[in-house]
Amino acid sequence: MATIPRRYGCCLSLERLMLSEHSVGVGQRIRAAREARGWSQGALASRLGRTQTAVSYWESGNRALALDDLIAVAEVLGVSTASLLPDSRSQRSAPALLRAVAERVDAGQLADELEEFALKAQVxxxxxxxxxxxxxxxRDTAEALLAIAGINDTPVPVVELATGCGIRVLPWSFDNVDGLVVDLDNGPTIAYNRSQPHTRQRFTIAHELGHHLLRHTDRFYVDFGNELAPLAAGDHPGYDWRAERSANEFAANILMPSPMIRQSFGQTPDVRALAKRFDVSSAAMSIRLTALRLK
Ligand SMILES: [Zn+2]
Structure with a gap:
């Protein structure tokens, strides 16, 4: 859907980081599981609808799998995806993992910023x-939350909604990160960039809440700003446009619920006035009105 804001173009997640960081270990596990079945590389490849070369690259660790491929491989081999991943997931602390993610995309201060944030948040x-x-x-997840919280009025109190779901929301000084959500030992935590405009912060918080409530399966998501997004996206196995699209869709539905927008639009069909009423950017409102076919 091209109607969703594009600025959250990149998101790195733990599973994807593991796939690229530990491609040799993942490859060895795939080979062992394949051989346990008595299959050749070609046999596995044909069951996956892939080439034997692709399987050979994965097993040698020369190419990291995309998460979709890992899931398909595990399914065909009849094993769990977790059994194909290295075990360091549980051994590394959240601050260390965040540092590792940042180091993959940025040589500057980002790793320090993320690690410091996690160290502070976890106490x-x-x-x-x-x-x-x-x-x-x-959409249904957003509407369920609005209903249970009894929200009928604008602007939607997004921090209150996150807090009610047991998620702490903290501002932080990041250089090139819009926001992140991380599962710490003391509960889930959303961080947003304190130097960005208020309406953008609200959208970020809603987006991260979406990652969490939609169970985007991972221990954390880091949403990079425009400057770093191209580095972390593209060929990088950390890029997951489906999770980003869902999180954006959730954010639009939570901040600009369809019934409330339709009612307000009936009274005031003006983008700027509506943006102000819902405490979102005019750009976000404009996209929402188009998505709802109101303009
Ligand atoms: Zn995201």
Whole structure:
């Protein structure tokens, strides 16, 4: 859908980092599981609808798998995806993992900023979870949260919604990160960039809340700003446009719920006035109105 804001073009997640960082280990595990089945590389390849060369590259660690490929390989081999990943996932702390992600895309201060953030956040008190939301489509998940929280009025209190879901929301000084969500030992945490405009911060918080509630399966997501996004996206196995698209769709639905937008638009069909009322950027409102076919 081209109607969703593009600025969250990149997001790195842990599983993807592991795939690229540990491609040799992953390859060895695939080879062992394949051989246990008594299959040749060609046999595995044909079951996957891939070439034997691709399987050969993965097994030698010369090329990292995309997460989709890992899932397909595990399914065909009849093993869990976790069994194909190296074990360091549980051994490395969140601050160390965030540092590792940052170091992959940026040689500057970002690694320090992310690590410092995680170190500080992990000593914050745990929050109580008022509302448990089951993951569904982005829209249904957003509407379920709005309903359980009894939100009928603008602007939607996005920090309050996140907090009610047991997620702490903290501002941080990042150079090139819009925001992130990370599962710490003391509970999930969203960080947003304190130097960005207020409306963008709200969108970031909603986007990260989407990653969490939609169970984008990973221990963390880091959303890079425009400057770093091209480095972290593209060929990088960390790029997951589906998760980004869902998180953006969730954000649009939580900040600009369809019934509330339709009602307000009936009274005031003006993008800037509506943007102000919903406390979002005019650009985000404009995209939302187009998506709802109101303009
Ligand atoms: Zn994201």
């Amino acid at each position: 914050e008190p745990r929050l109580q979870t008022k509302w448990n939301i089951e993951p569904a489509s982005p």
